[in-house]
Amino acid sequence: MTLLQTQLSGGNCRTHSADLRIAVSKRGPFFYPDLSVICGEPALTDKTRDCALNPTVVIEVLSKSTRKYDREVKVARYTEIPTLRHTVLISQQAIFIEHHFRTPDGKWKIDKLDDRKASLGLAAVNAVLPLAKIYEGLSLQSRA
Numbered sequence: 001m002t003l004l005q006t007q008l009s010g011g012n013c014r015t016h017s018a019d020l021r022i023a024v025s026k027r028g029p030f031f032y033p034d035l036s037v038i039c040g041e042p043a044l045t046d047k048t049r050d051c052a053l054n055p056t057v058v059i060e061v062l063s064k065s066t067r068k069y070d071r072e073v074k075v076a077r078y079t080e081i082p083t084l085r086h087t088v089l090i091s092q093q094a095i096f097i098e099h100h101f102r103t104p105d106g107k108w109k110i111d112k113l114d115d116r117k118a119s120l121g122l123a124a125v126n127a128v129l130p131l132a133k134i135y136e137g138l139s140l141q142s143r144a
Contacts, residue, residue, distance in 0.1 A: 003134070004037070007127040013039040013056065021051040022058060024080050031074055033058040037125055054083040056124050061090045075100055079108055085124035095135050 005015045016036045023030050023045050030051060037057035045051040058078055060070045070089060078087045079100070087100040097120055099111040113120060113131060120129040 003129055004035070004122075004127055007129075008037065008125060011039075011126070013037050013125045016042075016052075019050065022055050022078075022081070023051050023053050024077050026053065029077055031058075031077070033074075034061045035059040037122075039125065053081070055081060056083055057086040057088065057122055058084065059088040059090065061092060063092055067091075071098075086122050088120065088122075090134065095131060097131065097134070 008015060014037065016038060018032050018034050020036060020042075021030045021032055022036055026045050033055075035057075036052070036055045036059070038052055038054055039056045040054075042052040043054040045053060060066075060074060062070055067089075075087055075089070078084055079102075085102050089098040089100075091097065095114055095116055097113040099113065099120055100108055101111065101123075102108055116132050116135065118131050120131065120134070121127075122129070
């Protein structure tokens with residue numbers, strides 16, 4: 001997502017494509033989010049350099065075939081990653097984003113965004129992504 005990459009430019013956080021696996025622990029499970037953000041150096045599980053343990057943000061774009069698994073399995077397992085602060089699920093079917101975020105006291109909360117005028121705030125990486133930009137060029141309707 002170029003929008004996020006642009007906002008992170010010049011800082012110590014970097015976006016990574018779906019080629020980088022994310023591990024819940026060194027023993028797994030392992031997932032391939034559509035996009036991840038790692039701040040600082042990636043903590044890699046081994047010498048293959050394709051699996052990281054320390055994401056700050058993971059983003060999944062939901063498809064009809066994966067949305068149930070992404071919501072019910074991946075989100076639950078992602079919460080086990082100590083460095084993770086934001087898990088974002090982006091719908092392809094409608095303007096709808098589920099933003100799971102860790103509060104300062106360590107609890108997870110969910111914010112649901114379905115208004116093209118809203119913005120997704122990723123406080124841990126100091127980024128704000130307007131839904132209008134995320135869904136730019138698509139003729140989707142808000143869920144509400």
